[in-house]
Amino acid sequence: MSIEKYAVIGHPIEHSKSPRIHQAFASQFGKEISYEKVLAPLDGFTQTLHRLQAEGYLGVNVTVPFKFEALQACDTLSDRASSAGAVNTIRFSDHQRHGDNTDGCGLVNDILHHHHMTLRDKSILLIGAGGAAQGVMLPLIGQRPALLMVANRSTEKARAMIQKFNQAAMAQGVTLAVSAMDQLTQPFDLVINATSASLQDAALPIAATIFRTHGLAYDMMYGRETPFMQQARASGASVADGLGMLVEQAAEAFYLWHGLRPDTAPVIAALRQ
Ligand code: NDP
Numbered sequence: 001m002s003i004e005k006y007a008v009i010g011h012p013i014e015h016s017k018s019p020r021i022h023q024a025f026a027s028q029f030g031k032e033i034s035y036e037k038v039l040a041p042l043d044g045f046t047q048t049l050h051r052l053q054a055e056g057y058l059g060v061n062v063t064v065p066f067k068f069e070a071l072q073a074c075d076t077l078s079d080r081a082s083s084a085g086a087v088n089t090i091r092f093s094d095h096q097r098h099g100d101n102t103d104g105c106g107l108v109n110d111i112l113h114h115h116h117m118t119l120r121d122k123s124i125l126l127i128g129a130g131g132a133a134q135g136v137m138l139p140l141i142g143q144r145p146a147l148l149m150v151a152n153r154s155t156e157k158a159r160a161m162i163q164k165f166n167q168a169a170m171a172q173g174v175t176l177a178v179s180a181m182d183q184l185t186q187p188f189d190l191v192i193n194a195t196s197a198s199l200q201d202a203a204l205p206i207a208a209t210i211f212r213t214h215g216l217a218y219d220m221m222y223g224r225e226t227p228f229m230q231q232a233r234a235s236g237a238s239v240a241d242g243l244g245m246l247v248e249q250a251a252e253a254f255y256l257w258h259g260l261r262p263d264t265a266p267v268i269a270a271l272r273q
Pocket residue numbers: 103127128129130131132133152153154157194195196197198199200202204220221222242243245246247249
């Protein structure tokens with residue numbers, strides 16, 4: 001029997017940890033798979049996707065900057081992908097491309113299972129209104145927090161984003177609101193940094209009082225201590241980076257392709273070393 005082929009497509013792609021993560025998952029089940037990094041030209045995502053499908057790949061992950069284009073390239077979309085407006089996981093079957101988005105559920109699973117925090121009736125501040133923030137809105141609402149406040153550099157963008165989720169929030173009894181970052185003073189149980197400010201080592205214009213002592217501050221970025229994490233730590237909050245989210249989104253993609261749920265804790269621990 002030929003080996004099952006998977007890949008992650010991005011630009012750039014060299015930094016991707018996805019092959020290592022998926023190989024670690026596969027070995028937990030004694031499965032042999034191939035999982036490659038594929039660099040697509042900036043104007044050549046769809047062509048690359050079609051080529052991999054024609055070559056018999058069973059699925060691909062999609063990363064920056066192609067998650068929005070991937071949405072257009074799929075024949076069917078999950079609710080998670082439609083609400084996120086982006087696709088990070090594609091399953092090929094019967095000449096069709098099925099698009100999903102596992103980023104939001106990756107974040108929620110990391111918070112629930114590795115940081116041992118439940119979100120029901122809690123107050124959450126989500127900072128950012130880009131692709132990553134939009135992808136986590138529905139999964140966060142699904143946890144039925146009391147309040148989901150969104151703050152973004154451009155407040156108009158935050159307002160436009162929450163409008164899309166008003167109905168889902170009402171159905172779950174969740175209050176959605178928008179604020180300017182520098183206007184917030186009240187503490188939140190969970191503060192999520194979904195901006196790319198950390199990539200530039202830029203601090204956000206936020207007050208130290210938004211971090212509740214023993215609350216959780218979550219930076220989606222991973223790899224180094226960010227100004228956001230330093231500020232949260234100094235305010236007495238527990239701090240998490242986005243490595244767990246990365247592994248958990250991969251675990252959900254692995255489940256979509258293989259129908260198997262890997263053990264994520266040892267993979268997170270190995271990547272941290
Ligand atoms: P986008 O480019 O789509 O959005 C960027 C967001 O950051 C916008 O809200 C933008 O605000 C804001 N922003 C950028 N620079 C600054 C700044 N200097 N100060 C304040 N706000 C700023 O990026 P993504 O949403 O795709 O990614 C955001 C972050 O999430 C990245 O760090 C990425 O690495 C991380 N990520 C992590 C994942 C994981 O698995 N751990 C998965 C996906 C993303 P404005 O709208 O005003 O421009």
